[in-house]
Amino acid sequence: MTDISHRMNRVQAPIIPEVADLIDCNPGTISLGQGVVYYSPPEQINQGVQEFMKMNSHHYQAVEGIPALRNLISQKLRDENGIDASSYEIVVSAGSNMGFLNAILAIADTGDEIILLKPWYFNHEMAVRIADCIPVSVDTDQQFQPDVKLMEQAITNKTRAIVTVSPNNPTGAVYDREKLLEINELCRNSNIFHIHDEAYEYFCYDDAEHFSPASVESALDHTISLYSTSKSFGMANWRIGYMLIPPRLFKPVRKIQDTNLICPSVISQYAAMECLKVGRTFCDSRIAEIDKVRSHFQQRLTSNCAVSHGKLQGAFYAFLQLPDLGKSDMDIVRFLIEQYEVAVIPGVAFGIEHSRCIRASYGAMQPSTVVEGIDRLTQGLKNLLES
């Protein structure tokens, strides 16, 4: 029979729609599931939309994104990230997931290995398998920080890249400058790429500081950086991200994106331009609200239920490690939805198989709602631990 490919049999099912189905069956559930922010994009996107509509120009445009948007990105990278983008190429993609898939296809062949830190972001692992490559997982420490020695040991002659995500999905950890430079140098010395996902760059709390490894000169030749407007500007369903790549990757990435997408939706690119013009002050005031929710979450976790978790330093995720309760993490997710009307994502989706973990996202809803969700979650976990 005409079957599906082996490669796709090795790819896990997307977890978000699966949890969404459970939520649909339990109305009233507060979802701490999907990784999105509670706020809408700046009103100025209306101007971008109107400008696009007025042009009445609907032909394909540049595969790598329209020049005006790429210029704004270049300025943003200089001003905020300390990156001289003229040493790289910028490619606008339909979200940073696409940027990641572009990168893997451009640098890795069938059977090549890509090192991911565990717990990994599920779509990264899925992309590696879809490209028929092998994801190699390397554990992080108790605070979900990378262990560079372990990473070094995992490198083989098949390794093509190390992937880091900071601020991290799903753990909320932020890697500091020294750690990221150490990893970047390990990649350089090992002749492999460093793929660094900065989708959550604006979401840093307390004394955590965002750092872009592409800003140092020694990184130029082997660093692929991924960015997104989805989280920072609250425009997830417009699908605009971008990648910053060494110039020799421009041709292969353009081939891939031409074949996959032709060009990112141009009306979405016009909207993204307005966001970049408004700039990060728009985001900062809204992220300050998420920071308050985070403090509440941290306090509830400390006072209400003794589950292990890393510092909540960045993004809007907490990754909670539960003791063995004789239940799978998916059982726990189901229990929390059905008994406490709060939804989280099971750790198995992030590659954690032998302990019971869950990811809670605290950025997706109006702060008052998410505080209620956090209270349900910590109450549910408390009862679970005490039963």
Add this chain to the structure above:
Amino acid sequence: MTDISHRMNRVQAPIIPEVADLIDCNPGTISLGQGVVYYSPPEQINQGVQEFMKMNSHHYQAVEGIPALRNLISQKLRDENGIDASSYEIVVSAGSNMGFLNAILAIADTGDEIILLKPWYFNHEMAVRIADCIPVSVDTDQQFQPDVKLMEQAITNKTRAIVTVSPNNPTGAVYDREKLLEINELCRNSNIFHIHDEAYEYFCYDDAEHFSPASVESALDHTISLYSTSKSFGMANWRIGYMLIPPRLFKPVRKIQDTNLICPSVISQYAAMECLKVGRTFCDSRIAEIDKVRSHFQQRLTSNCAVSHGKLQGAFYAFLQLPDLGKSDMDIVRFLIEQYEVAVIPGVAFGIEHSRCIRASYGAMQPSTVVEGIDRLTQGLKNLLES
């Protein structure tokens, strides 16, 4: 050194940007290059855009497309294509190129073979290589019609699918019902998929009739059909296409699209819904103008220069076969741009290596401009042939 992947080295560079560079150096050039239509989408897309903006809802939505759009697509397939979509699954993609890549990844592993008819659509061949599969080319006849015997001979135990495109890019041929059913049955009997690209379904001329093989019951289990709003509704840069797939492919395709795109741009989906509500009468009146241009082209080709070409029955392409002039097809393209200020695409991009062919697209500009372009082209070819 950190190199690009072997798979990408095997993928040809996108030809459209390369020809565009040449055009930029020769201002005044009329481009018969890119495959787009001259007209804009219906004004009603404004309503879709406004409705989306008013909702102020920017979270991710369904991977496979929003339900309201999928419903409209289902009705359209029933009314226009005679397809009972409830026997299949519909997946909205960011253009039908993405639908094709989704399909290949879902059904084929590294080293598997995909049969393409020559001349093929370049992005199909590129997608097969990006997936690390092997494109197997099968020649068509003098009229660019498929030779089912040759196709059957090309099938091996590695073959996973036969790809057909009708109306055809780049030849303008339309395959009739009998031929498509014969191919579809060959696929069924050989336990391989039939991937059929119908992006140009509305663009049929004279007595050519469009037919969808997915409309017959015996096709249900192995037929993947691809559609686009880019050409028919003149909304190429909005990036909305869709695929119709056997239900068992829904899960793998959803995995791929979740990893690649998460969801198609939602504002673009709202615009596409308005197009589907307006329906094909909008397209038909505009395509009637393209039909007039086609008649002029046909007449000029007959009277002005004796180059071999198939019947111009569909899409908006003519694929011209020139005698050996001691020049490569790219030389001819350069000559036409520099000396006659008219641009076409070299046949090498469509897999034609041992004869000199060019593709001329006659749908992209206001009819008066394209007629001028056709006159320049036929004049240039005449001089070339006589020199």
